[in-house]
Amino acid sequence: MRAALHLAILLLLPPLLPGIVNRVKAAFAGRRGPPVLQLYFDLWKLVRKGAVYSTATTWIFRAGPVVTVAALLVAGLLLPFGGGLPGPAAFAGDVVLFAYLLGAGRFATVLAALDTGSSFEGMGASREVTFAALAEPALFLSIAGLALARGTLSWTTMLSGQMPAWHSFGPAFAMLIGALFLVALAENSRIPFDDPNTHLELTMVHEVMVLDHSGPDFAFILYGASIKLFLLGAIVVRLALPFAASIPAHVALFLAGMIVFAVIVGVVESTFARLRMNRIPQILVAAGVFAALAMAVILIRVNG
Amino acid sequence: MSNGSALSSGRQADHAWLANGTALSLDALATRPLHELLDAAIRAREQQKRLIALFPFCDGSGDRLLMVAADAASARLSATSFDLAGAPGWPSITPVWPEAHLFEREIHERWGLVPEGHPWLKAVRGHRELEATPVSPAHPFLRAEGEGIHEVAVGPIHAGIIEPGHFRFQCFGEEVLHLEIQLGYQQRGAEQILEQAAPARRLAVAESIAGDTAVGHALTYCMALEGLSGTRAPLRAHAIRGIALELERMANHVGDLGALCNDVGYLPGAAYFGRLRGDFLNLLTEISGNRYGRSLVVPGGVRFDVTPALQARILETIEADERDLRDTFKLAINTPSVLSRFEGTGSISRQTAVELGFVGPTARACGISRDVRTDHPSGVFQFTHVPVAVAEDGDVMARANVRWLEVTRSLRFVREQVSRLPEGAVRVPMSPLAPSSMTTSLVEGWRGQIAHVVLTDDSGRVARHKVIDPSFHNWLALALAVRGAQISDFPLCNKSFNLSYAGHDL
Numbered sequence: 007m008r009a010a011l012h013l014a015i016l017l018l019l020p021p022l023l024p025g026i027v028n029r030v031k032a033a034f035a036g037r038r039g040p041p042v043l044q045l046y047f048d049l050w051k052l053v054r055k056g057a058v059y060s061t062a063t064t065w066i067f068r069a070g071p072v073v074t075v076a077a078l079l080v081a082g083l084l085l086p087f088g089g090g091l092p093g094p095a096a097f098a099g100d101v102v103l104f105a106y107l108l109g110a111g112r113f114a115t116v117l118a119a120l121d122t123g124s125s126f127e128g129m130g131a132s133r134e135v136t137f138a139a140l141a142e143p144a145l146f147l148s149i150a151g152l153a154l155a156r157g158t159l160s161w162t163t164m165l166s167g168q169m170p171a172w173h174s175f176g177p178a179f180a181m182l183i184g185a186l187f188l189v190a191l192a193e194n195s196r197i198p199f200d201d202p203n204t205h206l207e208l209t210m211v212h213e214v215m216v217l218d219h220s221g222p223d224f225a226f227i228l229y230g231a232s233i234k235l236f237l238l239g240a241i242v243v244r245l246a247l248p249f250a251a252s253i254p255a256h257v258a259l260f261l262a263g264m265i266v267f268a269v270i271v272g273v274v275e276s277t278f279a280r281l282r283m284n285r286i287p288q289i290l291v292a293a294g295v296f297a298a299l300a301m302a303v304i305l306i307r308v309n310g
Numbered sequence: 311m312s313n314g315s316a317l318s319s320g321r322q323a324d325h326a327w328l329a330n331g332t333a334l335s336l337d338a339l340a341t342r343p344l345h346e347l348l349d350a351a352i353r354a355r356e357q358q359k360r361l362i363a364l365f366p367f368c369d370g371s372g373d374r375l376l377m378v379a380a381d382a383a384s385a386r387l388s389a390t391s392f393d394l395a396g397a398p399g400w401p402s403i404t405p406v407w408p409e410a411h412l413f414e415r416e417i418h419e420r421w422g423l424v425p426e427g428h429p430w431l432k433a434v435r436g437h438r439e440l441e442a443t444p445v446s447p448a449h450p451f452l453r454a455e456g457e458g459i460h461e462v463a464v465g466p467i468h469a470g471i472i473e474p475g476h477f478r479f480q481c482f483g484e485e486v487l488h489l490e491i492q493l494g495y496q497q498r499g500a501e502q503i504l505e506q507a508a509p510a511r512r513l514a515v516a517e518s519i520a521g522d523t524a525v526g527h528a529l530t531y532c533m534a535l536e537g538l539s540g541t542r543a544p545l546r547a548h549a550i551r552g553i554a555l556e557l558e559r560m561a562n563h564v565g566d567l568g569a570l571c572n573d574v575g576y577l578p579g580a581a582y583f584g585r586l587r588g589d590f591l592n593l594l595t596e597i598s599g600n601r602y603g604r605s606l607v608v609p610g611g612v613r614f615d616v617t618p619a620l621q622a623r624i625l626e627t628i629e630a631d632e633r634d635l636r637d638t639f640k641l642a643i644n645t646p647s648v649l650s651r652f653e654g655t656g657s658i659s660r661q662t663a664v665e666l667g668f669v670g671p672t673a674r675a676c677g678i679s680r681d682v683r684t685d686h687p688s689g690v691f692q693f694t695h696v697p698v699a700v701a702e703d704g705d706v707m708a709r710a711n712v713r714w715l716e717v718t719r720s721l722r723f724v725r726e727q728v729s730r731l732p733e734g735a736v737r738v739p740m741s742p743l744a745p746s747s748m749t750t751s752l753v754e755g756w757r758g759q760i761a762h763v764v765l766t767d768d769s770g771r772v773a774r775h776k777v778i779d780p781s782f783h784n785w786l787a788l789a790l791a792v793r794g795a796q797i798s799d800f801p802l803c804n805k806s807f808n809l810s811y812a813g814h815d816l
Contacts, residue, residue, distance in 0.1 A: 035581030125462045129797075133484075198647060201575040205470045206801040208462070209573070217469075279647040280575035282655075283484060283798040 009094040016082040020236035021045035023268045030272025057221035070118025071226035077111035078233040086162045088260025090253040096162035119215035130214030140290035147297035165244045181300040188293035190238035197275040239267040325390040330686035331533040331751045351403035363763045364413035382685040399424030409667025435494030454480035473811035489789045496815035504775040520813035525558040526755030528607040533751035534764040535609045539741040545732040547611035552690035556720040559756035561590035563713040574651040579642040611737030652707040656791035656803035670758020675708035682754035706806040745770040779813030
């Protein structure tokens with residue numbers, strides 16, 4: 007039952023988040039904006055379309071979107087959604103698999119981009135990998151901090167039940183949330199790291215890698231991007247909502263938290279300009295420093 | 311004047327003077343031997359003149375090369391012609407007067423004459439870069455080589471709805487070593503149409519030279535014809551033309567400020583400036599029936615009057631807009647993330663801008679006080695002074711600041727003009743064009759100086775119509791601005807200039 011609910015949330019709800027983000031941005035710009043369900047309409051439209059493949063591409067190009075979505079869905083099975091829905095495939099040490107599944111998804115997208123032989127996509131791939139390499143330490147240090155605080159290496163136990171950690175590790179957890187929020191923005195190519203709405207190839211990071219995908223392949227890309235936003239958002243939201251309750255109440259609370267997360271992403275995108283490309287590493291390193299500091303604080307508390 | 315001694319020694323004057331938009335009989339136009347061209351160029355540069363036009367023409371007595379230069383200090387233009395006398399070329403003047411580089415390239419491309427010693431005699435608009443001609447070697451794209459150096463080619467088909475142009479970047483990682491811009495995809499033969507089409511059609515062609523500068527080009531065109539025919543447009547028409555020109559300037563500057571915000575992903579700036587741009591276009595619609603002010607300016611005046619009801623509406627709109635514009639500009643400029651993108655991006659030095667003869671906000675953002683409305687005033691600007699907006703740094707921020715200052719000053723200008731429009735007619739009939747004459751008309755369009763040089767034949771028909779859009783001067787500024795910059799900052803730099811492809815290609 008719980009597994010079915012978990013799976014339903016994982017499969018069906020992610021495309022809602024970009025819709026909420028876009029509505030918030032539209033409100034800031036004084037527009038009404040597209041329907042909240044726009045991404046569902048787009049996906050439905052795209053899967054019914056044909057795909058165009060360049061003669062320069064190979065099976066790697068076609069495999070890219072599928073592998074990416076598959077990796078993200080498996081990663082989703084490891085993650086608890088709030089305190090009420092444990093990860094159906096959770097096991098001790100799944101945090102490491104989770105991080106590398108994200109990496110594997112990215113690897114497939116990058117390979118597909120390089121497979122086109124386009125200089126744009128090569129440029130985007132190079133940027134994406136550079137920034138991901140800098141975001142990864144922040145993610146791993148955050149995980150290490152959490153693991154120390156909860157004494158476990160599984161997302162489900164790490165994020166389950168009451169979170170007594172808030173009483174003893176409050177400041178450290180606040181820093182962890184900050185670091186993970188930055189990682190979530192960077193990994194999902196949101197402002198201030200990347201502009202998901204730009205049409206300017208030369209400035210793009212993630213978007214330029216998927217320029218050659220069309221039809222169902224592009225639907226998979228968009229779907230995958232929304233899942234990634236949902237997964238990283240789920241970690242941030244669970245950390246920020248530490249208390250436990252009965253399952254229906256907690257699931258409702260978690261989903262409300264996800265909506266608030268999307269709104270905050272929208273507010274950030276509406277009030278910040280994106281960073282100059284050579285400033286991005288600084289911010290990502292700063293996120294890593296936050297996470298390291300949080301880990302140090304937790305380490306001292308745990309040992310003392 | 312130094313001319314005195316030249317005259318007393320029996321020599322003809324070096325050049326004829328004329329004011330912006332006045333006619334000069336071709337008889338009064340001095341003809342010098344071709345070998346004096348280099349000397350003339352050196353002297354013009356020493357006197358800090360700017361090259362307005364350089365092109366060959368043919369009158370009854372043979373082929374001549376016409377050089378029009380502007381002297382801002384005396385608010386006059388000087389015209390000299392050089393007798394080509396069947397010569398295949400001349401020693402290039404570009405090495406001594408760099409701002410002539412594109413003019414000489416254009417002459418080489420279109421008329422096959424060879425400015426010998428020109429450093430980069432590549433076709434301006436054609437795409438024959440790989441073909442060597444008997445007189446010119448092949449000019450492939452400059453190419454950097456070495457480990458880690460890669461080439462990025464963008465266009466001519468772009469992702470957005472913009473005009474076609476090809477950009478070839480030589481990059482080292484994210485850093486741009488060199489950018490070469492290849493244009494010419496929009497070449498329509500505008501000058502030839504202006505010379506050959508039915509006279510009634512020519513105004514529409516002039517308005518289409520650069521679609522976002524319809525008022526500017528129409529005004530320059532009409533000034534040239536009025537100068538040649540000795541027609542004086544009524545005062546009220548001059549005022550309405552000025553209002554339309556400034557509305558066009560505000561619409562484009564405000565739109566570009568929004569586009570700059572959009573390019574750095576700053577949503578509120580993009581949205582609010584975008585709405586305000588619409589207000590200025592709507593005012594143009596109310597005056598002329600067209601969002602870009604087409605068919606408003608006609609030879610002899612303007613086609614539509616501004617009624618008292620419309621006067622009140624314009625005042626009301628710009629008052630509300632001024633408040634909103636100030637708030638939006640403050641909001642954007644007080645956002646650190648926006649500032650960090652604008653400041654220090656795409657810098658051009660003052661010296662580069664002077665040497666290469668950049669015009670408009672591009673030049674003014676480099677600290678050069680250069681504005682046709684002040685330097686060579688015509689029409690309503692002879693009676694009202696619009697202060698020149700200058701910034702120092704030559705970067706994206708400076709260009710944004712110059713555009714913003716110009717918006718505020720144009721607002722003040724429009725308010726003044728609308729609240730006290732001169733009485734009277736708005737259009738007078740045109741007299742026929744004077745035969746065997748030439749004129750040069752200059753207008754400060756929103757991108758900078760627009761120049762039309764028109765020559766008539768002995769029956770009073772247009773024989774040559776040369777158009778120089780500000781973009782012709784300024785594209786090189788973009789190529790230089792991104793040198794050493796991040797390739798990801800290119801779109802931002804590009805938008806800070808927002809040059810016209812069609813205006814360049816003609």
